[in-house]
Amino acid sequence: MRLFKKKSTEILEGDLTPMIDMTFQLIAFFMLLINFSEVDRADEILLPSSVLAVPPEVRPDYQIILNLEPNGVVVFEGQKNGIDLLNPLLSRQVDAAAREGIRDPGDIAVIIRSHEDTPTGVVQELMAKCQESELQSFSLRVKNQK
Template structure:
């Protein structure tokens, strides 16, 4: 059996792909920085108007919470069913495309949820989202459905 007198070749890590990626990232960030500098250096004189009216304020959806014992809250404030209808109607007058997100307790009898949805319907609210929690083996996350 012959004896080996030379050492095996050392395993070498090929760094070429990693260097290519680094150079591409450098080029990307250099170009992206140039675009932001160009946007800031554009000198414009904006047109002037006599009056502009009020800017439209984006509205956030109203949050209605129904607890297991039947209590109702509108945006964190306790309300009864009649007050809920009144306040949602007033909000609907101010914002015609009013959205309502309904948070219901999982242990709540469905009758409480149905009554709250009927109150929203009385207030002419048509965009109602219901929050649920997805039950998965890995994780649980909250989502809203419409």
């Protein structure tokens, strides 16, 4: 009498195709959603929120994003500066915009991302400093509550 069946010694190979498909789809998803403009943002800045702020429909031809901390320090392109020291940086931006065909500094959009506890006077000082470089179009960026 035979007691044991002979075990099969073949290697079991599962079909990996669906898993690889799904993994590639996940990678594509995360690649599309990754935020490349992280350098324009400063994580420590807590924006005020509003229901009424309108998300920008079109990106301006040229924009300058200024992050303003409560102590009056401006974070611009990852560098921290006092408001008084902004003139050379802003002038460089105006020149760069002119090279891209935007001759009128009034057409450059200045986006101010200010912390909610910043004194409004400091925000106005920043705007006045921008006006010294003939910048006139300002957008106060806030968190959209919708």
